[in-house]
Amino acid sequence: MSDYIRKAFSGYASYSARGQFAFMLHRIAGLATLAFLTLHIATTATVFFMPQWYDKLVELFRNPVIMAAEILIAYFVVYHGVNGLRIAYLDLFRPDLWTKQASRKATPAVFMIAFILWLPALAIMGYQLLKYGFGLFGGG
Amino acid sequence: MTTMTDDTNRTAGYDAIAWKWMRYSAILLIPLVWVHAIIQALITGGHNLSLDYVSMRWATWGWRIYDMFLLAFAFSHGVNGLRQVLFDYLKGARARKLLNWLMLLFWLLLTAIGAIAIIGGVRPPA
Numbered sequence: 114m115s116d117y118i119r120k121a122f123s124g125y126a127s128y129s130a131r132g133q134f135a136f137m138l139h140r141i142a143g144l145a146t147l148a149f150l151t152l153h154i155a156t157t158a159t160v161f162f163m164p165q166w167y168d169k170l171v172e173l174f175r176n177p178v179i180m181a182a183e184i185l186i187a188y189f190v191v192y193h194g195v196n197g198l199r200i201a202y203l204d205l206f207r208p209d210l211w212t213k214q215a216s217r218k219a220t221p222a223v224f225m226i227a228f229i230l231w232l233p234a235l236a237i238m239g240y241q242l243l244k245y246g247f248g249l250f251g252g253g
Numbered sequence: 254m255t256t257m258t259d260d261t262n263r264t265a266g267y268d269a270i271a272w273k274w275m276r277y278s279a280i281l282l283i284p285l286v287w288v289h290a291i292i293q294a295l296i297t298g299g300h301n302l303s304l305d306y307v308s309m310r311w312a313t314w315g316w317r318i319y320d321m322f323l324l325a326f327a328f329s330h331g332v333n334g335l336r337q338v339l340f341d342y343l344k345g346a347r348a349r350k351l352l353n354w355l356m357l358l359f360w361l362l363l364t365a366i367g368a369i370a371i372i373g374g375v376r377p378p379a
């Protein structure tokens with residue numbers, strides 16, 4: 114089993130440490146986003162199937178644990194998007210750039226861009242977490 | 254990062270289509286998901302969602318079509334991604350065939366639920 118886990122998270126080509134981390138994070142982020150998306154579709158669909166549940170579900174999700182998890186999901190979505198754009202561009206248009214040297218340069222840039230793009234989400238959702246999750250700034 | 258050297262056939266058949274689909278949908282999903290997340294999670298805020306908010310937004314048919322695109326592209330991209338990850342664990346032809354059917358069912362079920370809700374819209378609570 115541990116061999117399977119190693120295989121699933123180590124990538125198909127032989128990566129340097131950074132490339133392997135980029136690959137792992139891409140998978141973890143993608144799977145976490147799919148889990149969120151599945152829940153999100155099912156709960157949003159209650160507006161048609163079980164409309165009396167929807168506002169209760171929104172209320173249920175307005176707690177600190179879920180709100181903190183959503184901030185993490187926001188990072189996963191941003192990272193998966195930035196890194197995915199790099200993968201799509203290289204696979205579709207520049208497969209010749211799939212080299213260790215190029216990846217070694219590109220992956221730190223991807224981490225930085227994703228982190229910077231995530232900061233506004235961290236600020237706004239962090240504020241919402243403090244206000245509505247913990248009742249600070251006059252929230253409840 | 255490329256998946257060029259794994260063992261799925263990428264030059265012909267459904268797996269080749271799925272491989273291309275992941276890349277093209279990825280490019281389309283960047284604007285689709287980010288606009289959706291910025292409006293709903295950052296500007297509106299998850300705590301402000303309500304039946305009234307959803308019915309107000311879905312009063313505009315453009316947003317329903319937008320959400321339909323999101324549902325179609327994001328969920329198929331996600332389920333196919335899960336399928337690719339699980340393929341690393343399942344090497345047997347029979348196991349993979351079974352997995353393909355399970356993934357297809359899972360995708361169809363949730364897509365149908367989402368699509369019916371988008372078309373049907375918000376119903377008044379009983």
